[in-house]
Amino acid sequence: MMIYxxxxxxxxxxxxxxxxxxxxxxxxxxxxxxxxxxxLVSKIAMTVSxxxxxxxxxxKNNLSFTANLIRSRGALVRENRxxxxxxxxxxxxxxxxxxxxxxxxxLLSAYGRSLFTKQATLGNIIAKPPQxxxxxxxxDIGSEQGIVSGNRVYGIxxxxxGRVDEVANTTSKIVMFSNVGxxxxxxxxxxxxxxxxxxxxxxxxxxxxxxxxxxMVGDLIxxxxxxxxxxxxxxAIDTSVASALKRVLFRVPxxxxxxxxxxxxxxxxxxxxx
Amino acid sequence: xxxxxxxxxxxxxxxxxxLIFVGPWWxxxxxxxxxxxxxxxxxESLALAIFLDGLYSVPGVTFFxxxxxFTIIIVAIFLLSIFLKTRLKFYRV
Numbered sequence: 001m002m003i004y005x006x007x008x009x010x011x012x013x014x015x016x017x018x019x020x021x022x023x024x025x026x027x028x029x030x031x032x033x034x035x036x037x038x039x040l041v042s043k044i045a046m047t048v049s050x051x052x053x054x055x056x057x058x059x060k061n062n063l064s065f066t067a068n069l070i071r072s073r074g075a076l077v078r079e080n081r082x083x084x085x086x087x088x089x090x091x092x093x094x095x096x097x098x099x100x101x102x103x104x105x106x107l108l109s110a111y112g113r114s115l116f117t118k119q120a121t122l123g124n125i126i127a128k129p130p131q132x133x134x135x136x137x138x139x140d141i142g143s144e145q146g147i148v149s150g151n152r153v154y155g156i157x158x159x160x161x162g163r164v165d166e167v168a169n170t171t172s173k174i175v176m177f178s179n180v181g182x183x184x185x186x187x188x189x190x191x192x193x194x195x196x197x198x199x200x201x202x203x204x205x206x207x208x209x210x211x212x213x214x215x216m217v218g219d220l221i222x223x224x225x226x227x228x229x230x231x232x233x234x235x236a237i238d239t240s241v242a243s244a245l246k247r248v249l250f251r252v253p254x255x256x257x258x259x260x261x262x263x264x265x266x267x268x269x270x271x272x273x274x
Numbered sequence: 275x276x277x278x279x280x281x282x283x284x285x286x287x288x289x290x291x292x293l294i295f296v297g298p299w300w301x302x303x304x305x306x307x308x309x310x311x312x313x314x315x316x317x318e319s320l321a322l323a324i325f326l327d328g329l330y331s332v333p334g335v336t337f338f339x340x341x342x343x344f345t346i347i348i349v350a351i352f353l354l355s356i357f358l359k360t361r362l363k364f365y366r367v
Contacts, residue, residue: 020356026320026349042328042329045329052291131299132329133330173332181338
C-alpha cells in the first residue's frame with residue numbers, strides 16, 4: 001500500500017503572514033513616516049533618477065531623429081509644406097502679439113511688476129506625464145542652482161504652469177496647476193470675476209459656478225500672483241438644466257505631454273507674488 | 275509559469291527599472307504585477323513601488339494627500355498574488 005504524506009499548509013501560512021506583516025509595515029510607513037514620498041526616499045529617488053532619465057531622454061531624442069531620417073521623402077515634403085504654411089500664419093500673429101507683449105511689459109515695468117525682474121533658470125524636464133501619473137514634472141536643476149520650494153514655474157513663452165514643491169541637490173519636482181486637487185484663485189480676464197479652480201489632471205482644470213454667471217468658451221483666466229499672466233482658457237461648459245450650477249472646464253495653453261523646458265524664477269520669497 | 279532563473283529575474287528588474295523613466299506609469303504597474311506573478315517572492319516590486327512614489331509623488335498634494343499611490347497598489351497586488359498562487363491549479367508554487 002502506498003502512503004502519501006499529507007502536505008502541510010503551515011509553511012505557506014507562515015510565509016503569507018510574514019509577507020502580510022511586511023506589506024502592512026510598508027504601506028503604514030509610506031502613509032505616515034516622512035522618509036517615504038517627500039522625505040529621504042524621495043530625495044534618493046530624485047537623485048538616482050537624474051542620470052538614468054537624462055540618458056534615456058538623450059537616447060529617445062536620438063532614436064526619433066534617426067527615425068525621421070529614414071521616413072519617406074514624399075512625407076517629408078508634405079510635412080515641410082504644411083509647416084511652412086503654419087509658420088507664415090504664426091508670423092502674422094506673432095507680429096501683433098510682440099507689440100502687445102512689449103506694451104504689457106512696459107506697463108508692468110512702469111509699476112515695478114515685470115514678469116522677469118528676477119533671475120530665471122532654465123530647467124530640462126526629465127520626467128513628466130505619462131511617466132508620472134500626476135501633473136508633476138521633474139527637472140534637472142535643484143538647490144545647487146538656487147532653486148527653492150515655492151519658486152514660480154513658467155513654460156517657454158512666459159506662461160505660468162505651476163510651482164516648485166520638492167527640491168533635491170540636482171533635481172526638483174514641479175506641481176502643475178492642473179494637478180488633481182490643486183486649488184487656485186483666478187480671475188476671469190473678460191469679466192473680472194474671481195473663481196476658485198481645481199486641477200483635474202492632464203492639463204485640465206474645473207470649477208462650478210452659478211448658472212447665470214457670465215462665462216463663455218474661450219474666456220481667459222489669469223493668476224494675480226503671477227503678474228496677471230494667462231494660465232488657462234475655458235474649453236467647455238457643462239450646463240445641466242436640473243442643476244443650479246454649471247461645470248466649467250479649463251485647459252492650460254501648454255501641452256503637458258510635449259513640454260521639454262521650463263523657466264523657474266529664483267525668488268527667495270518663494271513666489272509669494274509681487 | 276514560474277521563472278526561477280536568476281538571470282531572467284535580473285533582466286526583468288533592469289527592464290522595469292528602465293521603463294520607470296521612459297514608459298507610461300501604468301506600464302510600470304503592469305510589468306511589476308507580471309513580475310510578482312512570474313517570480314517567486316518578487317520583493318523588488320515593493321522597492322520599485324516605493325521608488326516610483328518617491329520620484330513622482332508629492333505628499334499632501336498627490337493621491338488624496340498620501341503620495342503612496344504605487345505602494346498601495348503594488349502591496350495589494352503582492353498580497354493578492356500570494357493568495358492566488360496557492361490556489362490556482364496551473365500555478366506550481
